[in-house]
Amino acid sequence: MIKFGTGGWRALIGEDFTKENVQTLSQAVADLLKARHCAERGFVIGYDRRFLSDKAARWIAEVLAGNGIPVFFIDKVAPTPLIMFTVKKLETGFGAAVTASHNPADYNGVKIFTDGGRDATETVTDEIESFIAALDPKAVSRIDFESGLQNGLIRPIDPFNEYIDTILGMIDTEAIKNRKLKVILDPMFGVSKTCLQTILLTARCEVEVINDRHDTLFGGRLPSPSTHTLQRLRDMVVERHYDIGIGTDGDADRLGIIDEKGDFIHPNNILALLYYYLLKFKGWKGGVVRNLATTHLLDRIAAGFGETCFEVPVGFKHISSMMEAQNALIGGESSGGLTIRGHIRGKDGVFAASLLIELLSVTQKSLSELLEEIHQQFGYFYMVENDCRFKPQDKERLQKLLFEDKALPDFGYAIARRSYADGVKVYFENGGWVIARFSGTEPLLRIFAEMDNEAAAQAVGETMKTFLTV
């Protein structure tokens, strides 16, 4: 079965991620391009370092070329944001990355991109799913990859320089050169190294890279930057006195940061740091877009500068749409993805990391100092995440309880309102909140709680978890 979730189609290799399904999906994409009369604009394809990614990228190219659609093929492992950037640059209108992003190693998948280098909206993925439903698997048209190269329908491209130079053009490299930062990079066996290392070296940072060999098992860890998965990076930052440690997820659209003390900077705080920096130090104007499981510290910063914070469901496609509608300055999620106005409309871990390096250089402050400044000014926010696995037979019970009965436990705080825009979110009168929602990328129920102190956030999260798991 091919079903799109929060960020593209992801499936277990050998179960649903099969050659046949990849070809079926590609034929449906070809049908969509023809139906929308944009087939002649072509299609960008790139892939990450996962098991079968390079082969699956060729399977997609063969079907699109078999349908007469010109394919721009990035024939080396590439960060997802670079592929999105290429969709924007070549104005193809559509493109795809073979990746399962931060999922476990036995997954792979396909992300579909649209105009301006952004994640396909639900309307587009719903349309692809309906083309799949209507498709006779025997009706897949394909040509061999080699024939596609020969007849020119498949064109190998190398957009690395343009992407790297564009990012270098967007950051203050002179300020970075003067600061002479010591940076350690952990690509988590993924694809960020070439771009990020080149950018940092060009800006004369001292750079060390760990975990960069090709290992489709990601060193046995989940390729998702977190306080646990970046343990080695944390140790090295402290032992070798780096100014910053940068971790990127499997396809480099998300990032995790370790500060000079070895502390993991939560993506919520990365967003707060960058938004505050752009407003205060660069004097830029504009609102911020966050999903409903991301810190409300952003609302406070926005209000402090006379700006607005916009809330959307989880999924970067929603962030992109709202950023566009509101011409917002920055948009991001607590899961570690962000972008800013003027860059691609999707999240970019390489760009976000480069901007943080600029922030360190321009402000001449450490991340922890700057974060303290923000907290002193706008208050303290603590978020806890309690993911729980549920058995498939339990999903129905949970859905009924939460969305039909609309039941809730007693959290001990007065409730201001609730939202059912994505899962259930309860907003307390004191500014705190808790959310429970089904992940669209993993078989998990995600529970997040944010309060003004850690103990309260833990307690609220636990109350929700106990209520749902008994």
Ligand SMILES: O=P(O)(O)OC[C@H]1O[C@H](O)[C@H](O)[C@@H](O)[C@@H]1O
């Ligand atoms: O919480 P989930 O539904 O698993 O989504 C977690 C994340 O997955 C992907 O990376 C999406 O691109 C993000 O937009 C989303 O925040």
